[in-house]
Amino acid sequence: MTNTIEILLAEDEEHIAKLVAFKLSKEGFAVTIARNGQEAIDRLREKPWKLFILDVMMPYKDGWQVLREIQASPELKAIPILMLTAKTYQKDMANAAELGATQFLKKPFDPTELATTVRRMTGAPQ
């Protein structure tokens, strides 16, 4: 039995995925990377993740399609979602909130800000 907080990251840009995994693992989180939207949906169903970090622009299924699938799934819709997006237009933020996104972080982001946000969203000690 472990107390490690497990996080699923859906991000196709490998340099961002590696950096997020590096930073959050240094903070004590266990990060699993999904490289596209479909893989993210498949991984989400594997276990009860504490947090789902979701990039908007991805191949196969983009972040919006993933959000809609999560909303339509009773077993997934309660998971907290942190959306990573290069564009935070008000209309997009409103759409994402309606689709169940809990929080936004604008790309490019400061890794320290990301870690702070993740700690807050997961209830990990600050």
Next chain:
Amino acid sequence: MDWVSDPELKAMLDEFVASLPVRREKLSKLRKELMASQGPRQREAADEICRVSHALAGTAETYGFPLLTRISGALDDYLSESDEARSEPCPAARIAEFTGFLVEALGLAERGSDPAGLVKDPRFQALMDAAPGEPTSGA
């Protein structure tokens, strides 16, 4: 972030810098396709330039290349949000001009540092003027 003395971070930074020539070559090829084609193929080239720019914009500043993010982000915004870039026929010459500027910025960044001097280049201001307004900051 300690990019210099942390060996894991240094390796990630080196990998990012090593990705820049690949991105530059891809954009150069797409720029040529844009200028050589017409109709739907021209629009496909513009859309692919937009995708490459978008990915770069979301990554570069995090790795210490803020101006590269500004240039690629402005090109992404111009291509995806501006009426001019979305109009038909595709304004290929203008898109090619901005793409060429990003290609040049990537060439400078390949040396390992942000191409900060390009902020004084007239093409930088022209691109900023062409791109729609800055999105609101995320929270």
